[in-house]
Amino acid sequence: MPEVEYLDYGVVEEREWQLEAVSTFEKAAAADLDGDEYGRMAVSETETILDAAQREGLGWSMKCLKGGCGRCSALVVDGEVEMDDEQKFFTRADVGARDICLPCVASPETDLKLVYGVSELDSLEQHVK
Numbered sequence: 001m002p003e004v005e006y007l008d009y010g011v012v013e014e015r016e017w018q019l020e021a022v023s024t025f026e027k028a029a030a031a032d033l034d035g036d037e038y039g040r041m042a043v044s045e046t047e048t049i050l051d052a053a054q055r056e057g058l059g060w061s062m063k064c065l066k067g068g069c070g071r072c073s074a075l076v077v078d079g080e081v082e083m084d085d086e087q088k089f090f091t092r093a094d095v096g097a098r099d100i101c102l103p104c105v106a107s108p109e110t111d112l113k114l115v116y117g118v119s120e121l122d123s124l125e126q127h128v129k
């Protein structure tokens with residue numbers, strides 16, 4: 001079962017850590033963060049990443065739960081995800097150019113390092129519904 005190491009974008013911004021660096025997760029592991037800000041969770045084959053976050057009681061931003069609004073956007077810093085082709089938020093070019101996924105319609109193919117809550121990024125904020 002793949003494991004997702006997650007980190008809150010708000011923490012990355014507040015501490016001025018580098019967003020897309022694997023070393024940021026080492027800093028997070030060494031910092032005394034709350035379980036909703038940083039942690040690890042297993043994702044079963046039948047779950048999306050957001051399903052697992054909800055099962056763990058994490059309050060990740062979300063709305064449509066079907067890949068349409070962009071609220072749950074997350075940055076994949078390391079690892080591979082499989083995302084439902086039916087999602088309507090990102091174009092194929094977007095998905096390829098940025099390592100971004102929509103956890104409500106994505107499953108991990110490998111262990112992941114994921115920054116959640118990135119819908120507040122300037123480049124995304126104007127598109128989020």
Ligand code: FES
Nearest residue numbers: 063065069070104
């Ligand atoms: S909750 Fe709307 S895209 Fe994930």
